[in-house]
Amino acid sequence: MSDAISFDTICAVATPPGTAGLSVVRVSGPSAVAAVRACFSTSVDLDVVPSHTIHYGWWRGGGGVIDSVTCSVYRAPHSYTGEDVIEIGCHGGLHVVDQIMTTLLDSGVRLADPGEFTKRAFLNHKLDLTQVEAVADLIASQSRIGAQTAARQLAGGFTKRLAALRTDLLDVCGLLELELDFSEEDVEFVDKEKLTETLRNIRSYARSLADTASSAEVLRSGFYCAVVGYPNAGKSSLFNALLSRDRAIVSDIAGTTRDYLEETIFVDGYAIHLYDTAGLRETEDSIELQGIRITTSLIEQSDLVLVVNDITVGNAHSDTLCTDLTSRFPDAKVVVVQNKVDGTDIVPANDERKIYCSALTGAGVPELRAFLARRVAESTSAVNDVLVNGRQAALLRSAADSLTQAIDGLGAQVSNEYITVDIRAAIRLLGDITGETWNVDVLDTIFSRFCIGK
Ligand code: GDP
Numbered sequence: 412m413s414d415a416i417s418f419d420t421i422c423a424v425a426t427p428p429g430t431a432g433l434s435v436v437r438v439s440g441p442s443a444v445a446a447v448r449a450c451f452s453t454s455v456d457l458d459v460v461p462s463h464t465i466h467y468g469w470w471r472g473g474g475g476v477i478d479s480v481t482c483s484v485y486r487a488p489h490s491y492t493g494e495d496v497i498e499i500g501c502h503g504g505l506h507v508v509d510q511i512m513t514t515l516l517d518s519g520v521r522l523a524d525p526g527e528f529t530k531r532a533f534l535n536h537k538l539d540l541t542q543v544e545a546v547a548d549l550i551a552s553q554s555r556i557g558a559q560t561a562a563r564q565l566a567g568g569f570t571k572r573l574a575a576l577r578t579d580l581l582d583v584c585g586l587l588e589l590e591l592d593f594s595e596e597d598v599e600f601v602d603k604e605k606l607t608e609t610l611r612n613i614r615s616y617a618r619s620l621a622d623t624a625s626s627a628e629v630l631r632s633g634f635y636c637a638v639v640g641y642p643n644a645g646k647s648s649l650f651n652a653l654l655s656r657d658r659a660i661v662s663d664i665a666g667t668t669r670d671y672l673e674e675t676i677f678v679d680g681y682a683i684h685l686y687d688t689a690g691l692r693e694t695e696d697s698i699e700l701q702g703i704r705i706t707t708s709l710i711e712q713s714d715l716v717l718v719v720n721d722i723t724v725g726n727a728h729s730d731t732l733c734t735d736l737t738s739r740f741p742d743a744k745v746v747v748v749q750n751k752v753d754g755t756d757i758v759p760a761n762d763e764r765k766i767y768c769s770a771l772t773g774a775g776v777p778e779l780r781a782f783l784a785r786r787v788a789e790s791t792s793a794v795n796d797v798l799v800n801g802r803q804a805a806l807l808r809s810a811a812d813s814l815t816q817a818i819d820g821l822g823a824q825v826s827n828e829y830i831t832v833d834i835r836a837a838i839r840l841l842g843d844i845t846g847e848t849w850n851v852d853v854l855d856t857i858f859s860r861f862c863i864g865k
Contacts, residue, residue: 418494418531420446421523422515424508425864431503436511437864438520439528443495444484450514451482451499462486470501472514478507492528493535526861530854533846540846540857541569541803547860548631548798555680556791557630563796572620572797573841576613580841583609584834587827607821610834614814617841620799621807626791627798629714633675633682634787637709639736640719641728645750648770649719650674650687653780659687671705678784681791686713710736715744715786722749722757722767744786748779802856803844810840 420440426433438447448457453468460466464484470477483498490496501507516522524530529546532538538546545564552558583606590601638646647659654674672687688706710716716736720729729747736745746766749757753769766782768775799807817833842848 420520421527422446422512422520423523423528423864424512425498426503428505428508429503430505434501434503434508436499436501436508436515437496437523437528438499438515439490439492439494439496439523439531440520441495442520443497446515446518446520447482447497447499449518450511451480453482457482457484457497460484462489470499470511470514472510472517477510477514478502480511488535488537491537492531493537494531523863524858525863526858526865529861529865530858533854539570540849540853541573541797541844542567543846543857544800544803545569545798546865547857548800550862550865551860552631553633553675553682554630554677557682557798559680560627560630560794560796560798564798568796569803570845573845576616577838577841579609579613580834580838584831584838587831587834591827591831601827603821607818610814610818610821613837614811614818617807617811617814619793620797621804621811623793623795623797624799624801624804626794627800629787629791630681630794631798631800633684634715634783634790635684635686635713636715636717636783637686637688637706637713638717638719639688639706639710640732641721644719644721644728645770646719647687649717649748649750649768649776649779650685652768652770652773652776653685671709676780678780679788681784681787683783683787710740710743713743714790715746715783716740718745718747719750720747721751723751723754746782802853806840806844810837813837813840 418440420438420442422436422438425435425437444457450470450472451457451466451468452471453466455466457466462485466482466484468480468482470480478501481500483500485491485496485498487494499511501511512522526547529538529543533540533543542565545561548561549558549565552561586601586606638650640646647662650659650672651657653676658674659672671689673684674687675682675684677683686709688709718729718732718736720726720732729749733745733747736743749765749767750770752758752767752774753772757767766775766779768779770776813833813836817830817837820830820833839848843853846853
């Protein structure tokens with residue numbers, strides 16, 4: 412890839428559509444300053460103002476004044492995209508933004524594709540691919556903890572780790588190649604056991620990082636929790652109590668919830684998606700049966716299943732349901748919530764496996780929320796400052812496989828020449844994670860997650 416990439420000039424609204432206090436229109440490219448200057452009346456000459464300065468003035472177009480705006484000027488290469496960038500801060504009315512965009516498009520600036528600003532940042536070496544992916548995660552992150560982790564990745568946390576691994580692998584390659592240079596003299600100055608140990612450590616680190624991908628997905632998208640149980644156990648009441656509002660219909664008529672409801676709560680920085688589901692019971696009612704089928708598929712998709720039981724009728728229901736669920740969904744994580752303790756002399760409590768509460772009075776509900784947050788924290792504890800995604804995990808696993816070949820080669824006294832081929836393959840695969848080598852398909856997949864203006 413050449414260092415000098417020339418692009419046309421693009422623009423897009425960087426803020427969400429609708430009325431707001433302010434909106435931001437972004438312009439990037441070689442003629443950004445000229446295009447803005449044509450519409451922006453201000454007391455300074457934008458051609459000569461220093462980078463990272465903000466200027467107040469009037470935006471004009473269609474023969475009149477459109478809005479009073481500020482223009483933030485960033486000069487290449489010290490900008491997000493690495494090009495000349497101007498961010499126009501205007502009032503957030505739909506028409507204001509629309510007219511500013513129209514004047515820019517009329518002056519020959521092109522509407523940006525989704526993610527095109529960030530794509531230019533990558534192509535101009537302002538961000539590597541792990542940072543580009545962190546930008547997408549930061550924007551899309553459902554939880555505070557997910558956003559914080561993405562921010563650390565954006566700051567280069569992943570890049571540094573990968574660079575350290577690559578340096579270690581290059582050192583190993585260097586030693587093996589050096590030994591090869593002296594092969595005629597039959598000197599063996601490389602401690603093969605030590606090298607094998609180093610490669611094993613790097614391999615297990617790469618694998619453990621790849622294994623955090625599903626936990627990272629929980630931080631990115633949230634933790635899914637299905638509330639299931641027999642009709643009238645109090646599922647909808649508990650769903651409402653956890654949300655602290657009346658979202659689901661509560662009724663003592665069995666079979667009221669036939670579809671499912673999904674809502675999100677935020678506890679201790681985690682996003683927890685709750686599903687209120689149709690009661691599980693034998694029924695002939697075709698709509699209720701459909702609801703039960705949906706419940707079954709929600710159980711499969713959930714990270715945790717809360718089996719709500721009406722304690723006033725005993726444990727038989729929840730015992731039967733738990734046995735049934737664990738045999739049908741062996742991977743499901745199931746926890747019983749004993750509800751309606753207000754009708755008994757049981758004290759609301761929470762012993763990690765059985766939770767006692769009253770959805771009606773709210774007793775034990777804060778403890779249940781805290782329990783859910785602890786579950787998310789446990790299930791994501793392996794994630795540190797990197798939100799590994801599917802693409803990265805696949806590359807890490809392939810790199811680990813190449814290292815297995817190198818390790819096997821070392822064990823079988825294979826010539827260093829062949830071993831370094833495998834190690835170099837691992838180095839290349841790690842480089843693909845940051846985007847040292849890339850192809851159009853990879854970029855298209857990554858940028859398809861972005862919105863226009865980013
Ligand atoms: P679902 O069918 O499992 O969703 O149950 P609902 O939430 O619709 O509740 C069924 C009935 O049980 C309603 O009359 C609720 O008011 C009642 N109920 C739910 N939770 C409690 C509770 O904690 N204590 C008492 N006493 N009644 C409850």
